[in-house]
Amino acid sequence: MCIVKAGKKSQFDLPVLNEDELVEQFVRGSGPGGQATNKTSNCVVLKHIPTGITVKCHQTRSLDTNRKRAREIMREKVDIACKGEKSDILVKKKESVLKKQEKRRNANKNLEKKRRFKEELAAESKLGNNTIQND
């Protein structure tokens, strides 16, 4: 069962994650921590209990930043899991793919136009004394 709550958004309307539904794992050891320890391992593994989705994040050397990013990634994954195709993330992705395709088609059209124009110019200059100058 996937309950999606409205809340503070990122650029999309993503569900707010309930911390009680998340289990976080990071290697900090069983020692005293704080000043007494200097551990550099700060990979975060985050699990969303209701969906079972697990996110791993070790993008930066800051534990705090990795924790925040893991949650951002989790929000996106939970959104996709709950909304499927209707998820804003997938919708935006599809839109940008279509935009790129459109752009490519237009670019090819323009190239084609230019090519034909050049051919016509070449053909005309062969026929007669043309004084058309190229810029």
Place this chain on the structure above:
Amino acid sequence: MFDSNMWRRSLNAGCPCVFRLTGIWGSRAARQCSAPAFPASRITALQALELWKRIFEEKGVSEPRHSSQYIVAHLLGSKTIEGLEPGRLLEFLTPEETERMWKLCTIRLSRMPVQYVLEEWDFRDVTLKMKPPVFIPRPETEELVELVLGDLRMKSGNGDDPCTCLEVGCGSGAISLSLLTSLPQLTAIALDQSLHAVDLTRQNALQLGLQDRLQTYHIDVMKDAETVLSVCSHVSVLVSNPPYLFSEDLASLEPEILRFEDHSALDGGKDGLEVIRQILTLAPKILSNHGRVYLEVDPRHPPLIEQWVEANVEGLRYVETQHDISGRPRFCILQTDKSRDHKLDLD
């Protein structure tokens, strides 16, 4: 994986780590590091990573895999391995990269912390220059900053005047610079009894373009209380990650800390509370009314601090204890309350 043909030549005379080590720790650490031979033929980043991971394991260097990974990533221009392009690790290292890998990993063999080997580290969203013996910021302290931010954001949301915060024992400047980065309206004052720390904080401030919003002073809060009071008054926040270890616990610290970090950034005296007590004594004189103190402490400290303040510090009340992500009581929040100043009461 590697046959003996690869070990045709060894690193030239003199351990490269000698010129990197400072002070009393230099010669002892230099004797302990022995450089493995430089490879004769090309190796990939992944092969170098695996090789040095094994060397660190064999030599008993802590966090062998992470040490190797961070060094390789740094070499290839990334913060972490995960930040590299797929397949990047399978590419051959250039001769320069290989030499640099060997140089950095050899230094790590001396148990120098990775942060000092790379001469930089991240703290929340800033990258700071690191230099021994200045104390390396710990992950718990990132949470301390979050606590301060939470409260300061509420304050500025009320349209109050821009705030000033004071940091006692700034080290590399992590706390102050991180706060300044997150709050454009904030100005900060940072103190440290170590000239190395003051210098490094200034360098980091310059690097981050924050030098105009940060004043740094070389002051010992234990010896120069009057000077502290003369440079700060009416600050909204006093934040500190003061030395809080118990003196007797220092001897059992891992070599990375014991040999390379400034002991005066760690040693809080017999009960770990020497510097903390001094900070709390000065707090009511430095903070504006309802100003707050945020401290990172040893997990045994919070109830002791609460009792001690109640009995000994006029005008300061204990607000709450917050826990770190490991679930340990780690942060103490106190607030000035000038109305509770009993000295004003008539007998």
